[in-house]
Amino acid sequence: MRKTKKLFFTLCGTIFLITSCAPPPSNGETSLLGSIGPFLPFALIILLFYFLIIRPQGKQRKERNLMLGSLKKGTNILTNGGVFGKIIDVLDDDVFLIEVSKGVNIKIKKDFVNSVSDVDTKKK
Structure with a gap:
């Protein structure tokens, strides 16, 4: 720039x-x-x-x-806050339920998705 x-x-x-x-x-x-x-x-x-x-x-x-x-159920994402998660449900046109780790789910608005990530949220 x-x-x-x-x-x-x-x-x-x-x-x-x-x-x-x-x-x-x-x-x-x-x-x-x-x-x-x-x-x-x-x-x-x-x-x-x-x-x-x-x-x-x-x-x-x-x-x-x-x-x-293109976001849908099962997509790994990175939020603007730096949280990695996997979309487990689409609650509304602009609200997702994401799984951050096993048993920890949070709702986020579509606008707060930063990018699609290749990081899997499950521990190996």
Whole structure:
């Protein structure tokens, strides 16, 4: 993320320098670039912002929704609190009953599932 921010600010500064160094038209004519010129850096910044920040977050959100949609009975999970468990029942559309260890069951909301885990909760 730090590299992305550094690249973003470097590009913004470069765009600003390029547009500020452009000479004004010699005769009273205005070109298309002359009328759009002041808004061009802002448009480029918005495009960069979209491709560097908004689009990747949307992709991550899609992947997370797919992962949450694929959860079913018997899936090993890791919660946001760091608790490993196995889904033993789906109580509601957004509530699971998970087995943390033998005889210890807890209810959690679907939103608090961090990831699907390959760690088995049973002791060997």
